[in-house]
Amino acid sequence: MIRVLLPTITLLCALLLVMLPLPDIITPFRPDWVAMVALYWAFAVPRHFGLFMAWMAGLLLDVSQGTLLGQHALGLVVITVIALHMHQRVRVSPLLQQSLFVMFLLLLKQTLVLWVSGMIGRAPDDPWLYFASPFVAMLFWPLIFVILRDLRRRYNVG
């Protein structure tokens, strides 16, 4: 039970963080918390964290952001399937390398999301600004990793 509950709760917390209002200037730099948490669970407990959960989290992200239904969901599913595939290699690598890998995946997701936005004619004026968010996420990855790992160990998940 807790195997499903803990990822769900942490994903919802991440969603809350995404919705939290920030000053307009730093909004583009906001790391994609939901994707980071989903990636953590995909690396840590790939047997229990499924694609469907990542997809649902993506749909909720879409609704909360007012984007097209499926836009973030597609991006999350794509990076989660890569993470699930690579988890054995990533899990044993040092935090710095993990951070780089996470940044690469988040860049991929951001590209997908922006691509869809562009296709429906909603490209932002300065799209390059929005590629900064994965770099910020890279800086926050160790923090997320440590918090979620402690939670996972306390509740004995995986």
Place this chain on the structure above:
Amino acid sequence: MQPLFQNGGGPILRFLLLAVLSIILMVADHRDQYVDQVRTILFTAISPLQYTAALPARSAEWTYAQFATNRALHERVDRLQRENLQLSARQQKFETLLAENDRLRELLDASAKRDERVLVAELLAVDLDPFRQQVIVNRGSRAGIYRGQPVIDAGGVMGQVINTGPFTATVLLLSDPDHALSVQINRNGLRTIAAGRGDPERLELLYIPNSADVRVDDLVATSGLDGRFPANYPVGRVTEVNRRPGQAFAEVAVRPLANLDRSREVLMVWPDQGQEEARRAVHEHPDFEVEVMPDGTAGDGSTIVTPESTAPTPPADDATVIPEGEADDLPGEGGGEAP
């Protein structure tokens, strides 16, 4: 134990399935309103999160209010009292004008306009996708908010509701690139369309010929022709008219009068119900005939006597809808059931 999600052939298949499903959802969401139900359900599911996310901003506001100095509050009360006095003075004049207008309309036998019903809603301080011009308000379908409902603020028209949950609703602002509404230039009644451009300070008027009489500082108001926004609400002022000799149409920019990016309280408007329903009935059921009662009787048989005049009362309340076929049957072959 059977692992729920194992590595192997499964994930790839599942991935393809979910990816295709996402794409179908996106296309359906973009093209049409097929997936509105899904969106409403998900939207309802996250509304507690939206309220929670708005909490810090709200509590900061509350704290600020608690620590506001006595003097600041006094000044504020003074200012509001002055404003109230001015507004009520203006309101008196407005009332008399309204009565006069009603009387004239009755003489012309035009349908009367009732006051629109409004409800104050607050914006929830929630961050949305930065590419879209949307806001969330703290009223939803429980308060009677419906899809397509006009939203205004103290300055003018703000936008319309595009999605409702029970306790929250999403409002698409005028400035969103997907938004356009039917407007007219107040000075000469020139009708046109105001479309958003993704900038809260700028709308664009479409299809204005180079020779059209549009000047900077003209007031642009809703025309009511789109059937969504009630007529004569201010939208914005013309800031720029750029006549391009080589092109078919002039480029006209309008600055919205509503504070699209600063308002905190908005008004949800229910347009004149009688008119709306009548229009909808005609629109949705072309076979139906909207029956207008020419004599002074309302639908329930009671006679309306207005103190001002004995002129025919416009059927604002009781636009009775009678299907054409039945209406034909009623007077002639009504005896069919008698024996």
